[in-house]
Amino acid sequence: xxxxxxxxxxxxxxxxxxxxxxxxxxxxxxxxxxxxxxxxxxxxxxxxxxxxxxxxxxxxxxxxxxxxxxxxxxxxxxxxxxxxxxxxxxxxxxxxxxxxxxxxxxxxxxxxxxxxxxxxxxxxxxxxxxxxxxxxxxxxxxxxxxxxxxxxxxxxxxxxxxxxxxxxxxxxxxxxxxxxxxxxxxxxxxxxxxxxxxxxxxxxxxxxxxxxxxxxxxxxxxxxxxxxxxxxxxxxxxxxxxxxxxxxxxxxxxxxxxxxxxxxxxxxxxxxxxxxxxxxxxxxxxxxxxxxxxxxxxxxxxxxxxxxxxxxxxxxxxxxxxxxxxxxxxxxxxxxxxxxxxxxxxxxxxxxxxxxxxxxxxxxxxxxxxxxxxxxxxxxxxxxxxxxxxxxxxxxxxxxxxxxxxxxxxxxxxxxxxxxxxxxxxxxxxxxxxxxxxxxxxxxxxxx
Numbered sequence: 001x002x003x004x005x006x007x008x009x010x011x012x013x014x015x016x017x018x019x020x021x022x023x024x025x026x027x028x029x030x031x032x033x034x035x036x037x038x039x040x041x042x043x044x045x046x047x048x049x050x051x052x053x054x055x056x057x058x059x060x061x062x063x064x065x066x067x068x069x070x071x072x073x074x075x076x077x078x079x080x081x082x083x084x085x086x087x088x089x090x091x092x093x094x095x096x097x098x099x100x101x102x103x104x105x106x107x108x109x110x111x112x113x114x115x116x117x118x119x120x121x122x123x124x125x126x127x128x129x130x131x132x133x134x135x136x137x138x139x140x141x142x143x144x145x146x147x148x149x150x151x152x153x154x155x156x157x158x159x160x161x162x163x164x165x166x167x168x169x170x171x172x173x174x175x176x177x178x179x180x181x182x183x184x185x186x187x188x189x190x191x192x193x194x195x196x197x198x199x200x201x202x203x204x205x206x207x208x209x210x211x212x213x214x215x216x217x218x219x220x221x222x223x224x225x226x227x228x229x230x231x232x233x234x235x236x237x238x239x240x241x242x243x244x245x246x247x248x249x250x251x252x253x254x255x256x257x258x259x260x261x262x263x264x265x266x267x268x269x270x271x272x273x274x275x276x277x278x279x280x281x282x283x284x285x286x287x288x289x290x291x292x293x294x295x296x297x298x299x300x301x302x303x304x305x306x307x308x309x310x311x312x313x314x315x316x317x318x319x320x321x322x323x324x325x326x327x328x329x330x331x332x333x334x335x336x337x338x339x340x341x342x343x344x345x346x347x348x349x350x351x352x353x354x355x356x357x358x359x360x361x362x363x364x365x366x367x368x369x370x371x372x373x374x375x376x377x378x379x380x381x382x383x384x385x386x387x388x389x390x391x392x393x394x395x396x397x398x399x400x401x402x403x404x405x406x407x408x409x410x411x412x413x414x415x416x417x418x419x420x421x422x423x424x425x426x427x428x429x430x431x432x433x434x435x436x437x438x439x440x441x442x443x444x445x446x447x448x
Contacts, residue, residue: 015128015331015396015399015400015403016331016332016392016393016396018128018131018396019124019128019392019393019395019396019399020392022124022127022128022392022395023124023388023389023391023392023395025124025127026120026121026123026124026391026392026395027120027388027391029049029053029119029120029123030116030117030119030120030388030391031102031116032049033046033049033089033111033116033119033120034100034102034103034104034111034116035102035103035104035105036104036105036106037091037092037104037106037109037110037111037116038089038090038091038106038109039090039091039092039093039109039149039150040090040146040147040150041066041067041068041090041146041147041150041153041156042067042068042146043068043089043090043146044068046068046089046090046119046146047063047068047069047070047089047144047146049119050070050089050119050123050144051070053123053127054070054072054123054126054142057072057074057126057127057130058074058130058133059072059073059074059126059130059142060072060073060075060166061073064146064156064157064160065160066156066160067146067147067153067156067157068089068146069143069144069145069146069153069156069157069160070142070144071141071142071143071144071157071162072126072141072142072144073139073140073141073142073165074126074129074130074133074136074139074140074141074142075133075139076133076134076135076136076137076138076139076140076406077133077134077135077136077137078136078137079137079138080136080137080138080139080406081137081138081139081172081173081405081406082138082139082140082141082165082169082170082171082172083138083139083140083141083171083172083173083174083175083401083402083405083406084140084141084143084162084163084171084173084174084175084353084357084359085122085125085140085141085142085143085174085175085176085398085401085402086122086143086145086154086174086175086176086350086353087115087118087119087121087122087142087143087144087145087176088115088118088119088145088146088148088149088153089115089116089118089119089144089145089146090115090146090147090148090149090150090153091104091109091110091111091112091113091115091116091149092109092110092111092112092113092149092380093108093109094108094109094110094112094380094382095107095108095110095382096110096112096382097382097383098382098383098384098385100385110382112379112380112381112382112384113149113379113380113384114178114179114180114181114366114379114384114386115148115149117179117366117386117388117390117391117394118177118178118179118394119144120391121177121391121394121395121398122142122144122398124391124392124394124395124398125142125394125395125398125399125402126140126142128395128396128399129398129399129402129403132399132403135403136402136403136406137406137407137408138406139165139169140402140406141162141165141171143157143162143174143353145157148348148349148350152311152349152352153349154349154350154351154352154353155349155352158352158353158356162353163353163356163357171357172357172405173317173320173357173358173359173405174350174353174354174357174358174359175320175324175359175360175361175398175401175402175405176350176353176359176361176362177361177362177363177364177394177397177398178348178361178362178363178364179363179364179366179379179386179390179394180363180364180365180366180378180379181366181367181368181371181376181377181378181379181384181385181386182365182367182373182374182376182378182379183363183364183365183366183367183373183374184365184367184373185365185366185367185368185369185387185389185390185393186332186336186364186365186366186387186389186390186393187332187336187337187338187364187365188324188328188332188336188337188338188362188363188364188365188393188397189338189339189340189362189363189364189365190316190321190324190325190328190337190338190339190340190360190362190363191316191321191339191340191342191343192316192317192318192321192322192360193315193316193318193343194276194313194314194315194316194343195313195314195315195316195340195343195344195348195360195361195362196311196313196314196343196344196345196346196347196348196351196361197246197248197274197275197276197313197343197344197345197346197347198274198275198276198278198281198310198311198312198313198347199272199274199310199311199346199347199348200272200273200274200275200281200285200307200308200309200310201270201271201272201306201307201308201309201310202249202251202269202270202271202272202273202288202305202306202307203268203269203270203305203306203307203308204226204229204268204269204270204288204292204303204304204305204306205266205267205268205269205303205304206222206225206226206229206266206267206268206269206292206296206301206302206303207222207265207266207296207301207302207303207304208220208221208222208225208263208264208265208266208267208301209265210262210263210264210265211262211263212261212262212263213260213261213262213263214261216263219263220299220300220301221263222256222264222265222266222267222301223256223257223263223264223267225267225295225296225299225301226254226256226267226268226269227254228295228299229269229291229292229295229296229303230251230254230269232291232295233249233251233287233288233291233292234249236249236284236287236288236290236291237249237284237287240283240284240287241275241280241283241284242280245275245276245277245279245280246274246275246276246280246342246343246345247273247274247275247276247280247283247284248273248274248275248345249271249272249273249274249284249288250271250272250273251269251270251271252270252271252272253268253269253270253271254267254268254269255267255268256268272310273285273288274345274346274347276313276343276345277313285307288305288307289305289307292305293305310347311347311348311349311351311352312351312352312355313351314348314350314351314354314361315351315354315355316354316359316360316361317354317358317359317360319358320358320359320360320405321360323401323404323405323409324360324362324401325337326404326409327397327400327401327403327404327409328362328397328400328401330400330404331393331396331397331399331400332393332396332397336393340363348361362397364390364393364394364397365390366386366387366388366390366391367387368385368386368387369387371385
C-alpha cells in the first residue's frame with residue numbers, strides 16, 4: 001500500500017497505465033533502499049539492490065571501478081540514437097525523523113533528497129522500456145550514480161567511459177529528473193537554460209594569538225573577527241553583484257575554541273556560494289578573499305582562504321527541454337506540465353554530463369497526501385515525505401522522453417557528443433575513457 005492510497009496520479013496514458021502496473025515493485029524497491037541508506041561513493045547494498053532488480057532484462061551491465069556505479073545499456077529493436085537516463089543513489093548523513101514504517105535503520109543516515117525514489121523510478125523505466133524494446137530505434141543508457149551529495153560521482157563515471165559505449169558509440173543526449181516534495185504531486189516543472197546554480201565551497205581560517213579570556217587586550221582574538229567577516233561577506237554580495245544576477249553566500253559553520261576561559265588561536269568558517277553566471281561566480285570568489293583578508297588585516301591578523309570549486313551550473317538545452325515538455329504532456333497530461341519561473345540555487349553534478357552532451361533535468365512534484373504544496377518539509381529535511389504515487393509518473397516520464405527522442409524528436413542526435421560544438425567539458429575531456437568489464441551479471445565489488 002502507498003502512503004495513503006489517494007490515487008493522485010493523473011488520467012492514464014498508455015505509458016502511465018503500464019507504469020502504474022509496475023508501481024508496487026517500484027515502491028518496494030524504493031523502500032528497500034530507504035531502509036539501508038548509504039553515503040558517498042561506496043554503496044554496496046544499494047548497488048546490489050539495483051543489480052538484482054535489473055537481472056533478467058537483457059541489459060549489458062557495467063560496474064564502476066572506483067565507485068559503486070551501475071551502467072546498464074538497452075539495445076532497441078533497430079539502430080538509432082543513444083539516450084542516457086540518470087538516477088543518483090546516495091543518501092545524506094542525517095538522522096531520520098519521518099516516523100515511516102520503512103524509515104532508515106542506519107543511525108545518522110537518511111534518504112532525505114529522494115535518491116531512493118530516483119533509483120527505483122529508473123529501474124522501473126528500465127523494466128518498461130525493456131518490454132517495449134522492439135519499438136525503440138537506438139539505445140538507452142541507464143546511469144545509476146553514487147556520490148551526488150558528497151563531491152560528485154558523475155565526473156568519475158564520465159572518466160570511466162560513461163558517455164562512450166564499448167563499441168565506440170557516443171551518447172547523444174541525457175535526461176534526469178529530481179523529485180520534489182514542495183510541488184503538487186505528479187507535476188513536472190521544466191525550464192530551458194540555467195536550471196541549477198554553480199555550487200562552490202568556502203573555508204576561511206582566521207589566525208590570531210591565543211591567551212587567557214580575562215586578558216583579551218594581550219592577545220589577538222579571532223572569534224569577533226570571524227563574526228565580522230561573516231557580516232562583511234553579506235554586504236559584499238549586495239554591493240558587488242548586480243541585483244539582476246542572483247547570488248547567495250551562506251556561512252554554515254563556525255568553529256573556535258576548546259574552553260570557556262581560553263581565547264583560541266584560530267577560528268574557522270565554512271559555507272557555500274551559489275551563482276548563475278561565470279561573471280558573478282568570479283566576482284563573488286574574488287570578493288570573499290578580498291573581504292576576509294581586509295577585515296583580518298584591520299585587526300592585525302591573517303586569514304587562510306580556501307575556495308574549492310564545486311559543481312558548475314546545470315544548463316538545459318532549449319530544444320531538448322521542448323522535447324521533455326512535449327513528452328511529459330503526452331504521458332501525464334498538459335495540465336501537469338509547468339514552466340519553472342526561475343532557476344534554483346541548488347547544485348547538481350548532472351551538470352558535468354550536460355557540459356558534454358545536450359539534455360535536460362526537470363523537477364517531479366511529489367507533495368505527500370494531505371500536504372499543502374510549498375509548506376511541507378522539503379528535500380534535506382529530516383521529516384521530508386514523498387507521495388509514492390508520483391513514482392509511476394516518474395517512470396512514465398523517463399520512458400516518454402526516451403521514446404520521443406529515439407523516434408527522432410528534439411535535437412539532431414546524429415553526431416553524438418564528439419564534435420558537438422558547445423558541449424565540451426571545461427577540463428577538455430570528451431567523456432572517453434576505459435569502462436569496467438561489460439557483463440550480463442556483473443561482479444559486485446563495485447569499486448572502493
